[in-house]
Amino acid sequence: MKHFVVCIYLFVICLTSFAQVQSDTIKHKELKEVIIKSWQRRDITRLPDEQNGFLNNGKKNEVVNLAGTNANIAIKTGRQLFAKIPGVFVYDMDGSGNQLNIATRGLDPHRSWEYNIRQNGILINSDMYGYPASHYSAPMESYEKIELIRGTGSLQYGAQFGGMINYISKKPDTSKTFTFENINTAGSFNLLSTYSAINGTYKKFSYYAYYYKRHSGGYRNNSESDATSQFLQLNYHISDRISLKAEIGRSEYLYHIPGPLNDSMFNANPQMSTRSRNYFSPDIYVPSLNLNWKISEKTKIDLTASGVFGSRSSVMFDAFADVPDTVNRATGQYRNRQVDIDNFNSKTIEARILHHYRIGKLQSKLAAGIVYMNNDLHRRQLGKGTTGANYDLSLSDPVFGRDMHFKTNNIALFAENFFQINPRWTISPGIRFENGNSKMTGEIKYYTVNPLPTAIRHSFVLTGISSQFELNKENTLYGGISQSYRPVIFKDIVPASTYEQIDKKLKDAFGYNAEFGIRGKVFKRLQYDISLFRIEYKNRLGTLVLQDNNGQSYTYKTNIGNSRTNGIEVFLQYKFPLTNQLFAGFFTSTSYMQANYVKGQVATGTINKSITGNKLEAVPDWITRNGFDILYRGFSCTILYSYTSSSFSDALNTVIPPSSGARGYTPGYDIWDINASFRANSMFTIRAGINNFLNKKYFTKRPTFYPGPGIWPSDGRNVYVTINIKI
Numbered sequence: 001m002k003h004f005v006v007c008i009y010l011f012v013i014c015l016t017s018f019a020q021v022q023s024d025t026i027k028h029k030e031l032k033e034v035i036i037k038s039w040q041r042r043d044i045t046r047l048p049d050e051q052n053g054f055l056n057n058g059k060k061n062e063v064v065n066l067a068g069t070n071a072n073i074a075i076k077t078g079r080q081l082f083a084k085i086p087g088v089f090v091y092d093m094d095g096s097g098n099q100l101n102i103a104t105r106g107l108d109p110h111r112s113w114e115y116n117i118r119q120n121g122i123l124i125n126s127d128m129y130g131y132p133a134s135h136y137s138a139p140m141e142s143y144e145k146i147e148l149i150r151g152t153g154s155l156q157y158g159a160q161f162g163g164m165i166n167y168i169s170k171k172p173d174t175s176k177t178f179t180f181e182n183i184n185t186a187g188s189f190n191l192l193s194t195y196s197a198i199n200g201t202y203k204k205f206s207y208y209a210y211y212y213k214r215h216s217g218g219y220r221n222n223s224e225s226d227a228t229s230q231f232l233q234l235n236y237h238i239s240d241r242i243s244l245k246a247e248i249g250r251s252e253y254l255y256h257i258p259g260p261l262n263d264s265m266f267n268a269n270p271q272m273s274t275r276s277r278n279y280f281s282p283d284i285y286v287p288s289l290n291l292n293w294k295i296s297e298k299t300k301i302d303l304t305a306s307g308v309f310g311s312r313s314s315v316m317f318d319a320f321a322d323v324p325d326t327v328n329r330a331t332g333q334y335r336n337r338q339v340d341i342d343n344f345n346s347k348t349i350e351a352r353i354l355h356h357y358r359i360g361k362l363q364s365k366l367a368a369g370i371v372y373m374n375n376d377l378h379r380r381q382l383g384k385g386t387t388g389a390n391y392d393l394s395l396s397d398p399v400f401g402r403d404m405h406f407k408t409n410n411i412a413l414f415a416e417n418f419f420q421i422n423p424r425w426t427i428s429p430g431i432r433f434e435n436g437n438s439k440m441t442g443e444i445k446y447y448t449v450n451p452l453p454t455a456i457r458h459s460f461v462l463t464g465i466s467s468q469f470e471l472n473k474e475n476t477l478y479g480g481i482s483q484s485y486r487p488v489i490f491k492d493i494v495p496a497s498t499y500e501q502i503d504k505k506l507k508d509a510f511g512y513n514a515e516f517g518i519r520g521k522v523f524k525r526l527q528y529d530i531s532l533f534r535i536e537y538k539n540r541l542g543t544l545v546l547q548d549n550n551g552q553s554y555t556y557k558t559n560i561g562n563s564r565t566n567g568i569e570v571f572l573q574y575k576f577p578l579t580n581q582l583f584a585g586f587f588t589s590t591s592y593m594q595a596n597y598v599k600g601q602v603a604t605g606t607i608n609k610s611i612t613g614n615k616l617e618a619v620p621d622w623i624t625r626n627g628f629d630i631l632y633r634g635f636s637c638t639i640l641y642s643y644t645s646s647s648f649s650d651a652l653n654t655v656i657p658p659s660s661g662a663r664g665y666t667p668g669y670d671i672w673d674i675n676a677s678f679r680a681n682s683m684f685t686i687r688a689g690i691n692n693f694l695n696k697k698y699f700t701k702r703p704t705f706y707p708g709p710g711i712w713p714s715d716g717r718n719v720y721v722t723i724n725i726k727i
Contacts, residue, residue, distance in 0.1 A: 096189075099137050161485075212227070225253055259274035315339050406440050511562075535565040540563060544560065561597050562597070571589050669699075683727060686724070
């Protein structure tokens with residue numbers, strides 16, 4: 001009840017402040033027009049057909065303008081940030097505000113690793129071939145917008161099934177030599193964060209830098225986290241045609257992991273903890289250097305060198321939820337914890353060219369390039385840690401159970417050509433060639449008998465085509481098909497025990513994305529984007545049970561089957577005036593998916609069982625987000641209703657969970673949020689809101705590995721207030 005009182009009080013303050021300043025700050029007709037026009041187009045837009053050397057024509061894409069959304073930016077509430085992008089599945093697993101874990105079209109949301117993830121066009125996946133998750137986690141306060149292109153754009157960015165997500169940082173102020181911005185947030189569970197940034201422009205030089213710090217006590221017991229980030233961007237315009245940009249970003253956080261729950265624990269108290277000694281901490285640096293050269297009015301070249309360096313470390317008592325972490329009566333101490341450390345050393349060089357030309361009267365554009373990656377993932381696992389309770393990576397035995405390197409060299413060539421058949425119709429065929437290999441070296445203490453795969457070759461020719469037809473100035477048909485693949489990653493070839501063997505002929509997952517849609521505006525105010533899609537995903541990995549020549553059973557990790565996901569994505573938004581100063585809007589962002597195995601079998605106990613026809617893990621049939629927006633001069637408010645239907649945690653579609661809660665049914669859930677903002681003037685903005693204001697008890701999926709098999713509850717009701725000052 002106190003959360004409601006606090007939030008109502010905050011909104012009263014907003015409205016009172018608004019009434020006091022309205023005659024001074026928003027009384028001029030020109031300012032009102034600017035606010036209204038901005039609101040009409042501010043929240044969700046589309047990429048231009050050409051941008052930064054990439055061709056977006058005919059591809060499903062969205063741009064989230066963060067300044068135009070009332071989302072809870074401080075803790076990166078995914079369902080709010082991506083409220084108007086249909087089909088975004090949000091996976092909550094390791095603390096509010098620490099990491100975004102999202103997927104679309106039924107793909108795996110773990111650290112968004114089915115995507116080519118970028119910041120300002122710079123690749124930030126930790127290791128695209130060893131561990132493609134993104135551990136770099138900059139504050140959302142630092143970003144201006146988020147760009148998302150579905151998998152049909154994979155030929156230009158990378159071969160990922162999901163497509164590309166690009167987080168765009170705020171830009172230096174070109175009118176001032178110095179600008180200061182400070183954003184402070186306070187909220188439930190002892191949330192406190194501060195973001196301070198400086199930027200400006202002096203002659204040909206511009207800069208942007210920030211420092212960020214956040215603490216949260218967490219919704220659950222033993223779930224506090226502390227995060228810090230820094231970023232520096234330097235720009236130098238050598239001439240009107242040549243510019244140079246250097247960036248370095250760093251993100252680090254320490255998360256106290258509260259442990260998984262089983263079903264009875266979750267039903268009794270979702271805030272309870274089963275672990276008090278588990279911790280996780282990534283510390284990542286992303287430097288880059290970019291040269292942009294406009295050779296002529298028809299030709300542009302973009303050169304980028306970048307890297308991802310740092311570590312992902314954890315110290316945990318790793319066991320099922322129903323296994324307590326207790327003190328040994330004989331020794332008076334806890335059991336030794338397990339220490340795991342990944343060190344990332346990923347380097348990328350990317351060169352792109354965009355050239356405009358004509359074939360007779362046919363206007364064309366060619367986007368082509370080359371990407372070279374050199375990665376070395378050093379993985380140390382199963383270290384015997386301390387019996388203590390604090391974050392401590394020291395070992396009681398200096399030798400790790402696994403100490404390995406996974407080194408990759410890969411080169412990719414890509415080309416996509418835009419042909420304008422007539423003023424309304426364009427076609428863009430493309431091709432991508434991937435060639436490289438990954439080699440594993442090192443030692444696994446418990447695995448000395450059977451040889452492991454030491455090299456995996458990646459060699460693919462991927463093709464695709466997209467097309468766009470303008471029905472009129474407002475409405476467009478689009479569609480395309482593009483092949484994709486996902487490499488066999490490090491964890492896929494590491495045996496869990498002596499009794500597990502790895503297929504020496506493991507194949508990379510391979511398939512395609514296909515889509516057809518229509519988008520635009522009708523009846524002057526109704527914005528829409530409706531599309532059909534299919535993802536064909538072959539060579540999925542899993543485990544079988546086999547027997548050796550002596551009749552001894554063993555598990556065998558191999559390619560176990562294929563899946564197919566069909567779906568429809570619908571976005572509708574209608575904005576209209578109630579008076580000359582009061583505006584309202586409704587929207588729905590909804591997807592329906594049917595994701596099934598079309599072929600396959602997996603191990604269950606001592607036998608293998610067919611999964612043909614079973615539903616794909618963690619893919620709900622329905623994901624829908626529906627909202628009401630209102631704007632009155634400088635005040636805006638969004639009421640959001642989100643619903644995600646039920647799903648299964650495993651390929652066998654287990655319904656009744658075991659006592660550990662590691663497998664089973666994930667019930668559907670619906671959530672209500674209310675968020676508001678008030679812009680007093682160009683210097684001062686306040687945001688406030690209640691997340692999950694009906695205090696829904698829910699979880700999003702049951703993970704099969706990190707942070708541990710079982711139930712990980714999502715946050716209950718919480719409130720926040722954000723104050724933004726810009727000078």
